[in-house]
Amino acid sequence: MLDILAAREADAVLVWHTDRLYRQARDLEPLIEIVERTHVVIRPVKQGELDLATASGRMVARILASVSTHEVEHAVERMKDKHAANRRAGVNHGGPRTFGFRAVRPKATRDQTPQVPKVDPGEAALIREAANAVLAYAADPETGRTLTGICRDWNERKIPTPRGKTWTIQTLRGVLLSPRIAGRVAHEGEDAGPAQWDAIVEYDVWLALRNVLNDPSRRSGSAGDEGRQPKYLGSGLYLCGRDGCGAVVRPGGARAGQRQQYRCTSSAHLIRTAGPVDDFVERVLVARLCREDARAAFSAPVAVTPTQPSTEELNARHAALTSRLETLAEAFAGDDEAEPVEYRAASRKIRERIAAIEQEITEAAAAAALAAEPGPLDSTDLPELARRQHADPDDALAWWRETYPLERRRKVLALLATVTLLPGRRGRPLGVAAGGLDPASVRIDWKGVD
Incomplete structure (x- = not known):
């Protein structure tokens, strides 16, 4: 608007009230300079003509601006006092819905009594699951899950954020760091004391989460997570079997339009298309899981050393x-x-x-x-897997992949077997289709089982 007036593209301003035109003295001064130069007329609907061309008119305008500033500052003080009172009382003072709690609707009363948020059982279970997974990962990276893995899992399950968006590391980290989930009032992101609503996780669990997630040694980048998560079954698990190399293989080298490949990390002497290898390994793994003795591998109790003090x-x-x-x-x-x-x-x-x-x-x-933390495989799923494998191995493989995310399938594989990619034979072996996988080029050694 000031640019239009300064360019003399308008010669009058019609405004409901002067506080809709300016509320602070610093907003008024540029307008005064333009009016003195262009003689623009200002007509408030709820006030007489605003005369900025005379000293008396400018004095009145500045006084009104000071009054408006006072009203704004006074309103801010009242709001801060009300929020402080709510914090002391341990009640919610509004704002967007927090994940884990149901939306609070104000009562239809005049006292405007703050409402105590109610825990959403479904979302609360997800928060507890995520908290345990993060703490378990901090204790042993071979267990638990990372923030990246949890976000990927929730997004695949179509679990939205309170704003209806997909989960990011920063969003999930904010939820887990919020004192609200421990039944505490949050003020500027910090713990401000006990609240009246129920806690989703115990206070000591939240303190542990805060320490783990704020630990600078965990951060490998701006995302603040533990690093990139594998996207392929054999990444870092499969071994190179050429000339006794024994190095792990990782995916890489695929160009646009090409299929992903596994490559030896120590030399360029072994390259294998990833898809057929993963498909073959998982089919063998599923068949192995359907054997009667597979249940024992996932049912052994875990010894827990009691912590002192309590x-x-x-x-x-x-x-x-x-x-x-x-x-x-x-x-x-x-x-x-x-x-x-x-x-x-x-x-x-x-x-x-x-x-x-x-x-x-x-x-x-x-x-x-x-x-x-639950094991990588729920032994109660084995009978269902065996039933599907007996009826249709393709259906069993599809169910296995749908039921268990990649992170857990990799843990099952690492627990049961060592997979080594061997050098391919010259020519196409008998019975192997063009572009297919030679089963003899993949060796699977089972751990502790026949």
Whole structure:
């Protein structure tokens, strides 16, 4: 609008009220300069003519601008006071719906009492599953899942974010870092005390999540995740069998329009088209899983070493130290003779003890999550897999891939077998179609079984 007026493309402005034209003095001054130069007429509907061409008119306009600024600042103060009161009461103060909680609709009353969010059972189960997977992965990378893997799984299952979008690492990380899921009030992303709503995860689990996800050593890039996840069954699992090489193979080298290939990571002496190899290996793996002795490989109990001290004791010590730190800050604020150096020294010692306890909580929670993490294969699925394999091996393979994501299928394979890609024979072996896979070029050695 100012550009139009400055270019003399309009000679008048009709506005409902001056506070719709400007609310702060810094917004008024450019308008005054233009009016003095172009003599534009300004007519508010709910106010008399705004005369910016005279000193008296400009004084009135500046006073009105100051009044408008005061009203805005006063409204902001009231809103901040209300949000602070809600935090002290442990209730929700509005904003977008948080994943894990149902949308809160205000009551049809005049008191505008804040509503306490209700836990959404389905989404809460997903959060607990993700929390345990992340902590288990932190304790042992061979178990659990990464943020990338969880996002991929949720997106494949068509689970939307509260805004109806697909999951990203940053979005999922924000959910897991939010104090809300631990039954705590969040203020500017930080824990502001207990809330009235139910917790989705225990407080010690959330503290452990916060420590794990904020650990700089985990971050391999701007995404803050543990690195790229394999997209192919044999990536980093299959071994090169040429001349006793033994190096792992990884996919790579495929150009546009070409099929992906496995290549030896130590030399260019072995290249194999990935698709047929993965298809053959999984067919053999499914057939092996249908044997009677397969169930035992996935039913062995996991020994768990009890953690000392208990999580209850750690939580109590953490709460006591946190309270002591708050008391120290209040005492320093009320003592005019207190020395800042003394306060910093005392608070540093308390913070160091809090950090040490949080590390113990993280280790305890990670160990518990690792023990609770389900194995790569649910043994109750084996009878169904065997039934399908007996009726139609193609159907069994399709069901296997649909039921178990790639990450879990890779874990099953790594637990049961070592796959080695051998040099191909010269010419096309008898019975192998053009472009097909020679079964003799893939050796599968079963681990601990016949």
